[in-house]
Amino acid sequence: MPKWTTTDIPDQTGRTAIITGANSGLGFETATALAAKGARVVLAVRNLDKGKDAANRITATTPGAEVRLQQLDLASLAGIRSAAEELKADHPRIDLLINNAGVMYPPKQTTQDGFELQFGTNHLGHFALTGLLLERLLPVEGSRVVTVSSVGHRIRAAIHFDDLNWANNYSRVGAYGQSKLANLLFTYELQRRLASTDRTPIAVAAHPGGSNTDLGRHMPALLGGPAMQLLTQSAAMGALPTLRAATDPAVHGGQYYGPGGFGGLRGYPVLASSSKQSHDPDLQRRLWQVSEELTGVTYPID
Helix, strand or coil: CCCCCHHHCCCCCCCEEEEECCCCHHHHHHHHHHHHCCCEEEEEECCHHHHHHHHHHHHHHCCCCCEEEEECCCCCHHHHHHHHHHHHHHCCCCCEEEECCCCCCCCCCECCCCCEHHHHHHHHHHHHHHHHHHHHHCCCCCCEEEEECCHHHHCCCCCCCCCCCCCCCCCHHHHHHHHHHHHHHHHHHHHHHHHHHCCCCEEEEECCCCECCHHHHHCCHHHHCHHHHCCCECHHHHCHHHHHHHHCCCCCCCCEEEECCHHHCCCCEEECCCCHHHHCHHHHHHHHHHHHHHHCCCCCCC
């Protein structure tokens, strides 16, 4: 089977791609590749100074690339609403929304709205942003919502409806697993709702395997040694599943892409499988309802 790489990305001229967390790591590599193929890329970032540096690096490698910045703090529902209004005002059509930003294994912290940081940022922040922007994707042929999950959705992962914010017995690994499982439950439920209304966008998920990015800065030292380095790959390789999910014409809604090598940690992007739990329709619907209640965001397809 041929190895899918950035050379397989179709021409993206005329398309607008919004990428969260695009100033570094996977998001930066995703933005760079899409800009090189002609897309107008919007770097939705918390730190504008870092965003400006990233934009300059992209235009240095792709002169003439159209790169824009949008301040976005996924740990603030008010900030998400403000950013969404600005994005809708600036972009009458959105072709790609790539929910890439995330936090992994931090010490116990909360968002501005009191949510556990990983669940609040990785899931609830993107749930709210997607719902607020979806009206700009609905009429656009070929539009996609791509959400980045993780192999971590299998590790100590469950949706703790009785304590979503880990007020008791916080586990940074468990909380991360919950947030990444939530990413998949959200993707599958969003696709089901889009398909039931026969609307244009599709919802797809991806994971980067083990990638060398700043995301792992809170990882215990035991997991970051030389042996672990053999199981990881560059951010550019880690971004390929996201790029395939976002651009490959053969992709269908509800699919999940990840590296095809050992344990799904390395290699070129292929169709991946997710846990049985992630495909539970009752769990998907319950999380969706709770997410609406917590964020105050309802979708224009409901």
